[in-house]
Amino acid sequence: MTSLSTDTSPTPGAKRERRKEARPGELLNAALDLFVEKGFAATRVEEVAARAGVSKGTLFLYFPSKDELFKAVVRESISGRLVEWNSDFEAFKGSSCDMLAYCMNSWWDRVGATRASGLTKLMMSEAGNFPDIAAFYHQEVVQPGHSLIRRILQRGIDRGEFRSMDLDYAVYSVVAPMVFMILSQHSMGVCMPIDCPLDPQKYIASQLGILLDGMRAAPGDPQA
Template sequence: MAAIAPRLPGVRQRRKAARPHELLEAALTLFVEKGLAATRAEEVAKLAGVSKGTLYLYYPSKDELFKAVVRAYLTQVIAEGHELVEQFEGNTSDLLHLLAHTWWSRVGASKASGLLVLIMAEARNFPELAQFYVDEVVAPSHALLARVVQRGIDRNEFRPMDVTSVVHALIAPIQFLILYRQCTSVCTANPVPLDPERFMTTQIELLLRGLEVRHPVIPNELPSPNT
């Protein structure tokens, strides 16, 4: 009789360690595709390849699962943005460009961007989760960008302006970009395609034109008529 190969505990441990990520990835996919209300726990478990009981061991309710998705795919990126600002030594205009394009590669170009559309569509049905989204994503995002704008003002790179209004002006084009892509992604043809990277660069450059300190150019003194 052939010997039964022993189980490898290391493999099982690695599989168990990866399970939360697999559950969150499955939940993100279904939340974005079907919406929060229509997504069922058994569907998430099936997509992740586990039982519903296993899902509940990690996330005891759909609300807790949604919160974990937001923390993993959005809150973490904002926290990394603060670390980037802390370490960045260049000028603030370059920092804004870097933050915008990093955000797009990590969030905007991924399924996670659909969370904004989801919360806008279902906020009235899930007011507590909408408040959670504001506390975990909206407020920290504003704080991050306000920190950057204030940095530019303090370094005399930006003109003194109302920081809150500037932050809203920075965020609005990003929200438009997400909504535009979500709406046009289902179209078979789009007569007005939009390149996300170019769009963000253009928007930031337009804003910087209004923010940056423009030092007056002093013309050379005219030569004396006696010389």
């Protein structure tokens, strides 16, 4: 008597289909690695394709140029996170001090501590040579990020938790410590003592304390 087959392995066609669906993600991962390792100018699409295990022609089916590939990497790795943070902002019920702490710590967890943080260093070093890419990064990452921080600070002012301040400049007081952490991480801590490596959690707590001490509304302030 012939037994029924129990082989559940996918058919060749199904395997190829899954492989095809996985290709964009594999290409983006490979591109992120290479952009962070080598920079934008030095990364070649042939290298990205080879690292992802596909042909150059296959890469161009999904991303018609290196510029478009880089933009897709930024959207996938960084700017897409801003949608999450804006949703968090709308739902947040705590104080504005707690909200700022959450923002800084979650940024580190979701971006700063990941490979994606290397894209910020890349932009700082290569933006001048690639103005179109720089304009894209400003529109997709810098502007929305600053806007979110500004909303948090304005919320604190409106609720009487923060003193009045020039928000255009106050935003940079929040951004600067984050940028320093990125540079420390991707430049081998050249600004740090060799025997005192940067602890991200302690650093964020220290910077946050300094920021909040400077921003909190005093009892005599009109909005307090």
